[in-house]
Amino acid sequence: MRKRVLSTLLIVALSTLMLVACSNKKDSLVGSDAKAGNSTVKVIDILLTEEEYGIGVDKNKPELLEAINSFIEEGLTNGKYEEITGHYFGGEGEPVPIYSANKDNSKDQLIVATTGDFEPFDYDDGDKHYGIDKELINAIAESLGKELVLEYINFEILFATVNQGKCDVCIAGITINDERKEYVDFSIPYFHAGQCLATRKDNTELDYAKTLEDIEKKLLEFDENVVIAVETETTGEDYLNGKEGTFEGVKCKILRCPTLRDCLIELNNGNADYVIGDSAVLKYLIANG
Numbered sequence: 365m366r367k368r369v370l371s372t373l374l375i376v377a378l379s380t381l382m383l384v385a386c387s388n389k390k391d392s393l394v395g396s397d398a399k400a401g402n403s404t405v406k407v408i409d410i411l412l413t414e415e416e417y418g419i420g421v422d423k424n425k426p427e428l429l430e431a432i433n434s435f436i437e438e439g440l441t442n443g444k445y446e447e448i449t450g451h452y453f454g455g456e457g458e459p460v461p462i463y464s465a466n467k468d469n470s471k472d473q474l475i476v477a478t479t480g481d482f483e484p485f486d487y488d489d490g491d492k493h494y495g496i497d498k499e500l501i502n503a504i505a506e507s508l509g510k511e512l513v514l515e516y517i518n519f520e521i522l523f524a525t526v527n528q529g530k531c532d533v534c535i536a537g538i539t540i541n542d543e544r545k546e547y548v549d550f551s552i553p554y555f556h557a558g559q560c561l562a563t564r565k566d567n568t569e570l571d572y573a574k575t576l577e578d579i580e581k582k583l584l585e586f587d588e589n590v591v592i593a594v595e596t597e598t599t600g601e602d603y604l605n606g607k608e609g610t611f612e613g614v615k616c617k618i619l620r621c622p623t624l625r626d627c628l629i630e631l632n633n634g635n636a637d638y639v640i641g642d643s644a645v646l647k648y649l650i651a652n653g
Contacts, residue, residue: 404565405631405650410579411558411643413608415599417485419501420534420548422526428508428533432551435504445554448499452484452648459484461492462502464514474510476501477517477531481623484648485537485555497535500554520597523547537642539599559600560643561592562650564631567638586616593627593636596620600640625649 419436421429439445450456465473478497480488486495493514505512517525522534527547539557540550561579563570573579586592592614594600599608601620606613619636621627624645630636639646 405562405628406565407643407646407650408561408563408570408573408579409643410573410576411560412576412579412611412640413559413599413603415539415557415559415642416553417537417555417557418540418550418553420523420526420538420544420550422529422532423547423549424529425532426549429549429551431508432504432533435507436552436554439500439503440554444503445500448503449496451499452496453644459494460499461489461494462498462512462514463491464493465511467513467515472510473513474501474505474508474533475513475515475531476505477515477522477525477534477536479519479522479536480516481625482537482642482645483625483652485645486535496555497537501533501535537645541599555644558643559603559640560646562628562631562639562641562646563637580611583614583616584612586614588615588617590616590638591619591636592616592638592640593619593621593630594640595624595627596622598641600642604640 419432421432436445439448447456451459465471467473467475478486478501480486480493482495482497484495485497488494498514502512515525515531517531517534519536522536522538523544524547525531526534534548537555537557538544540553544550561570570579570582573582592604594604601618602608603611604614604618619627619630621630624639624641627636627639627641628646628649631639
C-alpha cells in the first residue's frame with residue numbers, strides 16, 4: 365500500500381510540473397488563447413473529473429503485469445518517466461520516434477493494442493510512432509528484452525482485443541475504471557488526468573466560472589440549442605451522459621466524434637459550441653493545432 369500511495373503522489377506532482385512547463389513553453393496554455401486550425405480556441409481550465417491512466421494487461425499474464433508495475437514505479441523515481449514526458453511538455457528534448465516490428469510468433473514480442481490518435485500520448489507520422497505512451501511502452505518492452513509490435517485498433521474494442529488474447533497489453537491514454545477492469549488488469553497509474561471544456565474565444569458565457577460547481581450548474585442549464593462535441597467511448601462522453609461521478613448529465617445535444625482533434629474541428633467550423641476532453645490533450649492539440 366505504501367508504494368501505491370507514493371506512486372500516485374509522484375504522478376500528481378509530475379503532472380502538475382508538466383502542465384506548468386508546457387504553460388511556460390507556450391506563453392501560458394492554462395486558460396489561454398491558442399490556435400486550433402483557422403480559429404482561436406480557449407480552455408476553461410477547471411477539471412470536471414479526476415482520472416488516472418494505466419496500461420491494460422491480459423488477465424492471464426500476471427507476471428507481465430508485475431513487471432510493468434515494477435518498471436512504472438522505478439521510472440517515476442529514477443527519472444525515466446520524467447525524461448519521456450519532457451519530450452512533450454517543457455521542451456526537454458524532442459519526441460523520439462518508435463518503430464514497430466512485424467508480428468512473428470517465433471520471436472519474443474510484446475504485442476500492444478493502441479490507437480494512434482491521442483496526442484501527445486499516442487500519434488503517428490507514417491511508420492514513425494510518437495507519444496508519451498509509445499515511448500513508455502517501448503521502454504517497457506526493452507526492459508523485458510522483448511520486440512515491440514504495435515497493433516492499431518479502434519478504442520472501443522481495445523479491451524476486448526486484450527481480453528481475447530490477441531494482444532498482450534493496451535495503451536492509449538486509457539482511464540482506469542471498473543467497467544474496463546472486467547476485461548483487463550490495469551497497471552498502477554502513470555498519469556493523473558481530468559476532463560475539461562474548450563470553446564471559442566468569443567464565447568464568454570462561462571468566463572465568470574471559478575469552480576466545478578459553477579461549470580456544472582451552467583451545463584445543466586444548456587438546452588438543445590447548445591452542442592458539446594466529445595470523442596466517443598471516452599470518459600468525457602460518460603460524464604456528459606451522467607455516468608461519471610455525481611453529475612447527472614446534460615440535456616443539450618452531444619456531438620460524438622471519432623477523435624478529440626475532430627471535436628476541435630467541429631468547434632472551429634461552428635458545428636459545436638463546446639468540446640469536452642482530457643485537459644492535457646486539449647491544451648496540447650490547441651497549442652500545436
